[in-house]
Ligand SMILES: Cc1cc2ncn([C@H]3O[C@H](COP(=O)(O)O)[C@@H](O)[C@H]3O)c2cc1C
């Protein structure tokens with residue numbers, strides 16, 4: 633294990649070393665895609681954000697033209713000790729019941745994957761062993777946190793061309809709020825919301841729980857994003873952070889889902905600049921803190937559909953747009969091919 637800046641060695645050192653040497657974008661592929669875009673039978677810029685998405689896909693896939701033929705939605709599921717504080721509208725048993733529903737094909741994310749022809753993989757993370765209640769103890773041991781980050785990293789196949797990051801875990805909007813508050817400060821009440829349907833009093837109580845958790849763990853975490861993840865996060869959050877990193881290492885562009893998935897991405901953002909350059913944020917969730925979190929990350933969401941489900945549903949919808957961007961870019965004729973007169977220089 634390598635030593636950190638302070639000269640100590642710690643559980644996250646190998647991961648930190650990995651972060652020092654991440655692959656960057658393929659600028660040649662990006663430039664070739666831009667050049668081809670300018671030759672296509674349309675006024676430059678007329679496909680708006682689709683043009684930038686085609687370039688982003690090319691840069692992070694390292695290929696031109698970019699391609700979305702084998703997209704995968706990964707749903708990571710975990711359970712949270714903090715539900716003991718009465719912060720979730722539904723009982724904890726719903727996490728495992730929804731995993732069974734994913735496996736039976738009955739959830740919203742199943743229908744979107746079916747509709748768009750995307751693969752769906754559900755990763756169930758020790759649901760019978762909820763993480764520690766962050767109000768009173770760290771969520772994860774150092775060993776569990778590192779192992780779960782690596783599990784997420786390794787869950788990314790090398791033969792996919794786009795990865796959507798989603799989650800299932802009753803209580804995880806509380807954990808996402810605690811992470812955002814722990815990473816970026818501000819007031820707890822600005823990072824919480826109703827989740828699956830708390831009323832006003834429920835949201836106020838959730839803010840108190842989040843404030844208490846961050847007050848307890850913040851000082852001990854000492855500003856280290858990995859330690860904040862370990863103390864205030866959860867298994868599916870750690871696995872999502874690992875999978876986002878796995879996408880970067882395996883040249884698979886990543887689309888992040890809503891508030892909860894974005895809180896996992898936020899851990900990487902806090903670790904250093906450019907860590908999320910290979911990520912597109914699929915939508916802005918109706919969970920009120922998501923807009924604030926995206927602003928903090930400097931990311932503009934693709935869609936705003938008033939959704940607040942999770943499961944990767946917002947990411948899958950955005951992936952359909954990304955597939956459209958790649959198909960349009962790859963399939964259109966150039967001015968020369970179609971015999972259409974281009975504008976004079
Ligand atoms: C039936 C059902 C299906 C879901 N699918 C995703 N979530 C979403 O809601 C949960 C987070 O909200 P909270 O923090 O308020 O518990 C997560 O499981 C998330 O994926 C669901 C929630 C329920 C009840």
Ligand SMILES: O=C(O)c1cccnc1
Nearest residue numbers: 890891892917940941942
């Ligand atoms: O935006 C999300 O990710 C979200 C919002 C509410 C419930 N579950 C997830």
